[in-house]
Amino acid sequence: MAGIEVSALHKRYPDGTVAVDRVDLSIGDGELFVMLGPSGCGKTTTLRAIAGLERQTSGDIHIGDTLLNDLEPAERDIAMVFQFYALYPHLRTRDNLAFPLRAEGLPAAEVRERVDEAARMMKLEKLLDRRPNRLSGGEQQRVALARALVRRPRAFLMDEPLTNLDAELRADMRTEIKHLQAELGTTMVYVTHDQVEAMSLGHRIAILNQGRVEQVGTPLEVYQRPASLFCAGFIGSPPMNLLEVEVADGALRAPGGLTLTPPPGLPRDRQLVAGVRPEALEVTQPGAEGAVPARIVSAEALGDEIIYVVDHGGERDVRVRMPPTVRFGEDAPVGLRHAGGTPPVYDTTTEELVA
Amino acid sequence: MALSVDEAVPGPASDPTPHARRRTGGGSRARAVIEGGLLLLLAVAMLFPVLWMVETSIKDGRDVYAVPAQFIGFDATLDHYRDVFVKPGGGRSDLSVAFLNSVIVAGASTALATLLGVPAAWAYSRFTLKAKKDQLFFILSTRFMPPVVVVIPIFLMYRDLGLINTKLGLVLIYTAFNVPFTIWMMKGFIDEVPAEYEDAAMLDGYSRFQAFYKVTLPLLVPGIAATAVFALIFSWNEFVFAIFLTSSSDVRTAPPAIAGLIGGTTVDWGLVAASAVVFALPVLVFTYLVRKHLVAGVTLGAVRR
Numbered sequence: 324m325a326g327i328e329v330s331a332l333h334k335r336y337p338d339g340t341v342a343v344d345r346v347d348l349s350i351g352d353g354e355l356f357v358m359l360g361p362s363g364c365g366k367t368t369t370l371r372a373i374a375g376l377e378r379q380t381s382g383d384i385h386i387g388d389t390l391l392n393d394l395e396p397a398e399r400d401i402a403m404v405f406q407f408y409a410l411y412p413h414l415r416t417r418d419n420l421a422f423p424l425r426a427e428g429l430p431a432a433e434v435r436e437r438v439d440e441a442a443r444m445m446k447l448e449k450l451l452d453r454r455p456n457r458l459s460g461g462e463q464q465r466v467a468l469a470r471a472l473v474r475r476p477r478a479f480l481m482d483e484p485l486t487n488l489d490a491e492l493r494a495d496m497r498t499e500i501k502h503l504q505a506e507l508g509t510t511m512v513y514v515t516h517d518q519v520e521a522m523s524l525g526h527r528i529a530i531l532n533q534g535r536v537e538q539v540g541t542p543l544e545v546y547q548r549p550a551s552l553f554c555a556g557f558i559g560s561p562p563m564n565l566l567e568v569e570v571a572d573g574a575l576r577a578p579g580g581l582t583l584t585p586p587p588g589l590p591r592d593r594q595l596v597a598g599v600r601p602e603a604l605e606v607t608q609p610g611a612e613g614a615v616p617a618r619i620v621s622a623e624a625l626g627d628e629i630i631y632v633v634d635h636g637g638e639r640d641v642r643v644r645m646p647p648t649v650r651f652g653e654d655a656p657v658g659l660r661h662a663g664g665t666p667p668v669y670d671t672t673t674e675e676l677v678a
Numbered sequence: 679m680a681l682s683v684d685e686a687v688p689g690p691a692s693d694p695t696p697h698a699r700r701r702t703g704g705g706s707r708a709r710a711v712i713e714g715g716l717l718l719l720l721a722v723a724m725l726f727p728v729l730w731m732v733e734t735s736i737k738d739g740r741d742v743y744a745v746p747a748q749f750i751g752f753d754a755t756l757d758h759y760r761d762v763f764v765k766p767g768g769g770r771s772d773l774s775v776a777f778l779n780s781v782i783v784a785g786a787s788t789a790l791a792t793l794l795g796v797p798a799a800w801a802y803s804r805f806t807l808k809a810k811k812d813q814l815f816f817i818l819s820t821r822f823m824p825p826v827v828v829v830i831p832i833f834l835m836y837r838d839l840g841l842i843n844t845k846l847g848l849v850l851i852y853t854a855f856n857v858p859f860t861i862w863m864m865k866g867f868i869d870e871v872p873a874e875y876e877d878a879a880m881l882d883g884y885s886r887f888q889a890f891y892k893v894t895l896p897l898l899v900p901g902i903a904a905t906a907v908f909a910l911i912f913s914w915n916e917f918v919f920a921i922f923l924t925s926s927s928d929v930r931t932a933p934p935a936i937a938g939l940i941g942g943t944t945v946d947w948g949l950v951a952a953s954a955v956v957f958a959l960p961v962l963v964f965t966y967l968v969r970k971h972l973v974a975g976v977t978l979g980a981v982r983r
Binding site for chain 1 (some may be wrong): 715879880881884886888
């Protein structure tokens, strides 16, 4: 077990595309670290560079004290789980699990013991004599996990391992992976484009966009104070409302009259945007205290909550998350007010957090 | 290995309602009769020589020349088949030596082409190479011209190298023709095997080549078998180089040896027919084994995932 240090990692393809642009990551020993981003953001390339399947143009990768740059994938002592599982189709589950152990040249008795142990851990005992094409998606995923952990590697790399499972199974496997990582205490780097997965799994999350790291933080930090407009738009469903604001009379004013508490240290003379979570807004009866007049555009009743799309006279309609007990009809005149603390504020030109 | 040759390629989708049956009415019935008649005529014209060959091979010498020709009711004999393999006075016949040569030359050239072509195809499928498309086109282009075009230059080169009238010479030239074919066909099969298997094997502690050898190669067995059969059929049937580059009966392969039976003052047609049957059988068997790949070969690259 060991932490992983990625410094100034750069990957440029021969055709000139830059997939990873001087990325720095510091992943702690025993940490479950999630790399989150849209497709093409460089998260998978970074992961494959750590695995040694992709050779970086420049930059260093360390695991523990070992410099990995010139090591073959086989020499890195890292296990990886692939999106399509990559179970060897011509081998039974038992031999799939034994495959990495045989590479080490372990005696047959120990191989059997370790395979049985991994199978017990992932509840695969009954599937040991089946070929991958006779396993369901969830079972294949468990075999892939078992094959990764059977070797007791220094780190696990997961490349969108749950993408191909149906929703119900995905939630179960999420719990299982989280539990497994906690139990083994092995460093895990987990790549996904699914923010729910990232939020629920990660000790820390790195958000990548166009080959750069936009933000690294705990799920709560990332949710509450996105470091850039990109992060603000990417995390959360529905996403943050981005309101163009001006500083006036010690308050942030949005067009339409909505007033927010300003964070300290706001710069002057800049175009600013405030990020307001849907749950930090409140739909009220028209004319309630501190509320600006607004109108319901549409309502999505999700059972446990209602998402209102509200026109408040601003540039864009805002989304508001309300408990299901509060009901307004479409087109109803309502009030809108800010109910949260100080929102994060961004500069529209740099797109970065200013306060 | 429990995989059969046919597993690599799904068979052509069988259409439960052929066009002729889908239509109704009198016009379509007449059309079906005409179509059937024409096909029957074609089948007779195509298959009659084969039938005649098989019949001649089991007829007595005098029945072969009987006028009018006897289709049925002659006395069947296997003497000609014995003569294919055994000399009249005992010992191995020239034809049996030729068949053995054919087996050696076709087998060796196929093995060599597979040994060289499969790793090359893997490299073309998996690695980024400079001007990969141009290289592949060049490899394919060696198959553009008919082989007979290069017979004379090859003959001159072989004479200087001392490869004239040697089995090695034939093995080399057949390999040269089979390697491009093997590369192209195998590249198609290898492209179908996800590279992730090799990635996974490399992370599991194997080297790049071990990953190919332990994971990808077993998955390619059906494809390799099919490709090898095609190469084998080519080498087995090849006539032009065989007749130009060999002269003695101990080196000669079966196609020129059988052709050599025709000529001289008398022709033993029974022997010619019997040796032709013996010669055709392996190809028939192998073609039957790879019949689905014949279709796949034609449509290769037409369907992408």
